[in-house]
Amino acid sequence: xxxxxxxxxxxxxxxxxxxxxxxxxxxxxxxxxxxxxxxxxxxxxxxxxxxxxxxxxxxxxxxxxxxxxxxxxxxxxxxxxxxxxxxxxxxxxxxxxxxxxxxxxxxxxxxxxxxxxxxxxxxxxxxxxxxxxxxxxxxxxxxxxxxxxxxxxxxxxxxxxxxxxxxxxxxxxxxxxxxxxxxxxxxxxxxxxxxxxxxxxxxxxxxxxxxxxxxxxxxxxxxxxxxxxxxxxxxxxxxxxxxxxxxxxxxxxxxxxxxxxxxxxxxxxxxxxxxxxxxxxxxxxxxxxxxxxxxxxxxxxxxxxxxxxxxxxxxxxxxxxxxxxxxxxxxxxxxxxxxxxxxxxxxxxxxxxxxxxxxxxxxxxxxxxxxxxxxxxxxxxxxxxxxxxxxxxxxxxxxxxxxxxxxxxxxxxxxxxxxxxxxxxxxxxxxxxxxxxxxxxxxxxxxxxxxxxxxxxxxxxxxxxxxxxxxxxxxxxxxxxxxxxxxxxxxx
Amino acid sequence: xxxxxxxxxxxxxxxxxxxxxxxxxxxxxxxxxxxxxxxxxxxxxxxxxxxxxxxxxxxxxxxxxxxxxxxxxxxxxxxxxxxxxxxxxxxxxxxxxxxxxxxxxxxxxxxxxxxxxxxxxxxxxxxxxxxxxxxxxxxxxxxxxxxxxxxxxxxxxxxxxxxxxxxxxxxxxxxxxxxxxxxxxxxxxxxxxxxxxxxxxxxxxxxxxx
Numbered sequence: 001x002x003x004x005x006x007x008x009x010x011x012x013x014x015x016x017x018x019x020x021x022x023x024x025x026x027x028x029x030x031x032x033x034x035x036x037x038x039x040x041x042x043x044x045x046x047x048x049x050x051x052x053x054x055x056x057x058x059x060x061x062x063x064x065x066x067x068x069x070x071x072x073x074x075x076x077x078x079x080x081x082x083x084x085x086x087x088x089x090x091x092x093x094x095x096x097x098x099x100x101x102x103x104x105x106x107x108x109x110x111x112x113x114x115x116x117x118x119x120x121x122x123x124x125x126x127x128x129x130x131x132x133x134x135x136x137x138x139x140x141x142x143x144x145x146x147x148x149x150x151x152x153x154x155x156x157x158x159x160x161x162x163x164x165x166x167x168x169x170x171x172x173x174x175x176x177x178x179x180x181x182x183x184x185x186x187x188x189x190x191x192x193x194x195x196x197x198x199x200x201x202x203x204x205x206x207x208x209x210x211x212x213x214x215x216x217x218x219x220x221x222x223x224x225x226x227x228x229x230x231x232x233x234x235x236x237x238x239x240x241x242x243x244x245x246x247x248x249x250x251x252x253x254x255x256x257x258x259x260x261x262x263x264x265x266x267x268x269x270x271x272x273x274x275x276x277x278x279x280x281x282x283x284x285x286x287x288x289x290x291x292x293x294x295x296x297x298x299x300x301x302x303x304x305x306x307x308x309x310x311x312x313x314x315x316x317x318x319x320x321x322x323x324x325x326x327x328x329x330x331x332x333x334x335x336x337x338x339x340x341x342x343x344x345x346x347x348x349x350x351x352x353x354x355x356x357x358x359x360x361x362x363x364x365x366x367x368x369x370x371x372x373x374x375x376x377x378x379x380x381x382x383x384x385x386x387x388x389x390x391x392x393x394x395x396x397x398x399x400x401x402x403x404x405x406x407x408x409x410x411x412x413x414x415x416x417x418x419x420x421x422x423x424x425x426x427x428x429x430x431x432x433x434x435x436x437x438x439x440x441x442x443x444x445x446x447x448x449x450x451x452x453x454x455x456x457x458x459x460x461x462x463x464x465x466x467x468x469x470x471x472x473x474x475x476x477x478x479x480x481x482x483x484x485x486x487x488x489x490x491x492x
Numbered sequence: 493x494x495x496x497x498x499x500x501x502x503x504x505x506x507x508x509x510x511x512x513x514x515x516x517x518x519x520x521x522x523x524x525x526x527x528x529x530x531x532x533x534x535x536x537x538x539x540x541x542x543x544x545x546x547x548x549x550x551x552x553x554x555x556x557x558x559x560x561x562x563x564x565x566x567x568x569x570x571x572x573x574x575x576x577x578x579x580x581x582x583x584x585x586x587x588x589x590x591x592x593x594x595x596x597x598x599x600x601x602x603x604x605x606x607x608x609x610x611x612x613x614x615x616x617x618x619x620x621x622x623x624x625x626x627x628x629x630x631x632x633x634x635x636x637x638x639x640x641x642x643x644x645x646x647x648x649x650x651x652x653x654x655x656x657x658x659x660x661x662x663x664x665x666x667x668x669x670x671x672x673x674x675x676x677x678x679x680x681x682x683x684x685x686x687x688x689x690x691x692x693x694x695x696x697x698x699x700x701x702x
Contacts, residue, residue: 119594129663131662131663131666131667132662134666135663135667135669135670138670138674139673140679142670142673142674145677145681146677146680149684152684154689154699157685157688157697158697158698158699158700160681161634161681161685161694161697162700164674164677165628165637165641168674169625169628169641169644170640172641172645175652175667176621176648176651177615178512179648179651210602214603215700237700237702241700242700286540297702300702301702306702
């Protein structure tokens with residue numbers, strides 16, 4: 001099954017690059033996304049056999065993130081078909097003044113890169129070999145850069161350049177981490193072993209500590225840049241806000257997780273080598289710093305897509321913090337990554353609908369969404385509750401688990417910071433969300449026809465919102481087991 | 493010939509990059525670094541294996557010829573010749589480079605790679621990495637930033653070459669393929685920046701901020 005998972009999106013991408021018919025390309029996109037989703041579903045029933053002598057295999061954490069990526073990609077693919085139709089050149093005359101809807105030049109490249117992006121993310125979740133993992137992570141950057149530039153506006157050009165440059169430099173540093181890891185094994189005349197996670201964990205404490213620490217630091221800076229941990233997050237708000245909304249939802253919901261997974265893998269190795277406390281300290285530090293920085297920018301935000309992007313930085317901070325808190329914290333972090341992905345991606349898809357309806361990203365110009373576009377309005381409000389961790393959404397329970405992990409370790413200062421930042425983020429975002437949703441629609445602001453919400457653009461976020469709500473009420477047995485296996489958390 | 497001659501050439505080439513404004517000089521120096529890199533694994537102990545020969549040939553042809561050629565194409569299309577008014581002047585750049593060299597030796601003396609034949613490997617890798625990062629941060633043109641990225645990659649490869657025995661061919665090729673794709677995508681985006689703004693100065697990319 002592993003070859004199929006990689007080959008389906010890759011071959012579909014090649015097909016999309018050459019297919020001349022618009023309909024054919026869109027059918028390819030959606031059908032390959034569905035096929036990928038079905039195979040991912042089958043992996044839950046029976047784990048696939050490892051490929052390439054164990055370099056590619058699906059462990060519990062990989063399965064979790066593969067499923068997230070596959071699910072989000074399918075919804076984003078359906079949504080993309082809708083948005084490409086709405087933005088096709090016949091419907092909207094391209095004009096230089098209108099910042100948002102430049103006529104997109106080639107849909108071929110867009111759909112092709114979208115599918116390659118899925119292939120690269122799939123590869124990240126499957127890679128057990130650190131060298132190959134690096135190749136896959138860099139490939140996600142390269143496949144997604146053209147997606148951000150889809151609208152061909154100066155703003156998206158700027159965002160793309162920053163994304164490409166900062167992430168490439170960051171990931172290049174992770175390569176230094178790879179080499180240091182090799183050196184850490186070889187320095188004391190260690191055995192010539194394969195650089196896979198399981199092999200390295202079996203080495204136990206035979207690593208050279210100094211080189212392993214250096215290696216971890218380079219990995220943390222490298223993949224941390226990709227994950228958007230402050231202060232390495234500067235590219236993130238630009239890229240996530242300028243990309244087409246379906247792409248933003250994938251960048252925030254699926255790609256950041258891939259970077260998190262890479263850090264999780266090196267953390268596993270360091271933990272087995274007896275450096276667990278060292279890595280946990282750093283994860284906590286970067287985590288709380290990211291939460292703080294993101295909250296600061298959330299409080300004074302006037303662009304709703306940027307607000308969602310900063311919220312992603314905040315949530316990546318929560319994940320990093322959870323990883324720095326031992327098994328229970330890691331359990332909470334992995335669970336939270338699922339909840340965050342579902343909530344954030346339906347918020348970005350809804351934001352894309354708002355952008356199509358109102359043609360502005362300014363929070364001040366939009367009023368009374370609930371009255372004018374009822375379904376979108378409800379989604380927007382539901383998203384607000386989901387992303388700020390309000391019960392009954394799943395985010396509440398995973399954030400609470402992480403709080404429990406902090407308290408169990410008796411870290412009082414950290415508790416105050418964690419709760420304080422969460423509360424401040426809630427206040428900052430409530431101001432924006434409530435103002436946009438409630439009140440009377442401002443008729444002076446031009447907007448699309450009221451009560452005309454095409455199902456193809458409303459259904460994908462509705463599905464994700466439903467799942468996100470469901471996870472608050474019910475955590476399936478199989479999912480629970482995967483989370484426990486991945487975090488080695490044994491509930492006592 | 494000892495390996496130290498290679499290191500001296502690396503140091504000189506790095507200072508050349510810091511003090512030069514002509515983009516064609518940058519490209520020639522980066523190409524030279526690529527060739528130096530491909531020679532590096534020959535100095536390792538033990539018999540010359542097929543692996544070393546293959547990697548050295550592939551590295552030489554990509555980093556010495558292919559990447560510089562791709563970038564010189566980008567320069568030709570964009571019709572720029574030199575870096576004008578960098579954020580940090582050439583004199584200061586050289587001085588900062590000197591500080592970087594000292595720091596690299598200081599750190600590198602503590603981190604001596606186990607399998608490397610020279611004690612300076614880590615120091616040289618760090619110094620070249622530093623020069624690449626510095627070029628990315630202190631220069632104005634998108635093309636110079638892409639060149640800086642290449643210098644940085646060269647620095648990382650020094651470390652990789654020194655530890656070559658341990659990396660499987662598939663991974664080596666994957667890394668080179670990624671670097672190639674990165675330069676390629678950067679080239680395309682640079683082309684668009686040039687068309688959009690009529691120049692490639694990245695300080696005009698300043699609309700997105702909080």
